[in-house]
Every structure is written in C-alpha cells, then in structure tokens.
Amino acid sequence: MGHGPHVLRGMEIYKDRLIAYSLGNFATYGWFQLAGATAETMVLEVKIDSEGKFVSGKIHPFVLRDRGILTKDETKSAISTIRRLSQMDFPTTAPKVDDDGTISK
Template sequence: YAQHLKDAGFHLLNQANNHGYDYGPKGYANTQKALEAVGLKHTGAKGQITLVDVQGIKVAVLGFSSYPRDNSLIDIAAAKAVVQKAAALATVVVIQVHWGAEGADQTHVKPGTEMFLGENRGDPIAFSHAVIDAGADLIIGHGPHTLRAMEVYKGRLIAYSLGNFAGGKGLKGEGNLGWGGVLKATVNSEGALVAGHFASTYYNTHPGVPMPDPQNRGLNLMRDLSKQDFPSSGARFSVSGEISTL
C-alpha cells in the first residue's frame, strides 16, 4: 500500500492515532520501513519532529494523539515544549492530531475534554490555542470520522476534523460518515493563513474509494459548522470552497 499512497500524491503520513499500534511495536516499525522504502516520510512518535522542504521553505510536521507512545495532546505543557523546539528548527510548523469523540453525531466542537469509550481524547480547542501560542502555524485534526468546523486563531488555521477520506473493510460511508475533503492551505513566511481551499469528497462503504462530490455536501456542512461553533473566529467559505478569515 505504501507505493499506492505515494502514487496518489502523499508525501508524509502521521502514525499518531488509535490504530498505529494495532500490531504492536513490530507492526509500527514495519509500517515506518514500508513508507521509507518508497520515499515517504512519517511523523507522530513521542518527541519526533519531521522536517520537510516545501518550495524552499523548511516545514516541521508533528503528530499528536491521546496515547502515551505518541506526542501527547493531553499533556499540553509537553506539547508546547516540543512545538517550541520545532519552531526553532523550521519556518512553518504543521500539527497533525488525532483527537475527539467519534461518530456521525460528533460534528460540533465544544470547549472541554472529549471522551470516547472511556478514553480521554483531549480538549481540541485548548490544545490548538496552546500550541499556536507556542509556535504552531497550521493544525489538521482527524479522529471523529466526520467533518468539523474550521477556526482561524491568531491568523492560524485550525481544521478540527477533515472527516473520512477513504474507507473499505468496515469503515462505514453512510451519510456524513462518507464525507471528507482535500484541504489546501497557503501561509506566509510568518505562518499566517493567506489563502485556502476545501474540495469536498465522498465515498460509499464499498469499495470505499474517494471521489469528488459534485453536491459539495462536505463543504456545505463545514460552512455551517464553522459559523455555528465559532461565530467570531470561524473560517468563511465561498460557494466554490475558497477559505477566508472574517
């Protein structure tokens, strides 16, 4: 699958999530070897800061989750420390984070800690604002299996969840669980959002292959959620998916 991911246009993948250790440390390491064998970078291990060059700009990418093997989104003080270290190494710092409760009804972002199956899945708002204060420039959230709002905090974009992009073998695609999207964000040399675009995608449970959504269901949902959950700081979307601040 690693070669397929590369052929599809991926460059870097985040291992900080609830399934990263499904096959234990050997499976985790084998995943890294498979990615590296085809030239793909990875991030997400505790203390790991992955550096990449994007159009001549040094970018640091870090993965976070609620699990002790990864950079922790629960320990906000530790998260701020590793982000500060990354900010000293790169011009732009990007955070990939697995957080939040899961399910079709978990579309809204609310202040406070989110729980799922007895697990502390973090406080997405508190974490995001704290790491941006520490030097992060772009935050990409995953985990709830549904789209969530986008917020602009101190000029930095926070995508609280991009939903499900692809499925297959058990990852349901009915209703909003099959809605996702591709986010393009452009930041300036200071890391602040300059422009962005969200393109809606969808998939059916079988075969779980993502396709462009001509109905723009994901975009319409994200537009509404951003207004509802962040009336004064939510990202704003044009009918074609262009992203702007207020």
C-alpha cells in the same frame, strides 16, 4: 496534525492560523460505515505565509463510496457542512467559506 472523530468538523482562525478540527475520513478499510456524515470528506488546500499565518484556502469536496472508494462530490456537500459547523461552533472566529470552497478570513 492529529486525528479526529471520522466526520467533518468546523474550522476557525485563531491567532492568524487556520485550525481544521477534523477533515473526515480519507481512506478506510473493509466494511467501515460510509453513510451520511462518515462518507463526507475533503482535501484541504491551505496557503500560509513565511510566519505560518493563514493566507487563503480551498476545500476540495469528496465522498467515500462502496468499500471506501474516494469520489469527487459534485454536490459539494462538504463545503456547506464545513461552513455551517464553523459558524455554529466558532461564531466570531470562523473563516468565510464561499460556495466554490474558497476559504478566507
């Protein structure tokens, strides 16, 4: 677990483990910039087996509005962003991301 650049970044499956390089922002303070990429965020649900290997996952997309109010994103933009970035950055190891946010190998 670490912290990234305040924006969504791609995911890959490495040695049967899912690596999510950045989940964006989930909580902010004051007048933090919340436009475009910094407003997109998500909750990542992941199932692993007893050895820590990736089984399945789900992206739950949200956006941050106004002064950091978390709101469900009906446009599901985080799903398409994660899919695009994962395919660009990890063309051979990106997970499959369905339109409903389901993640699989």
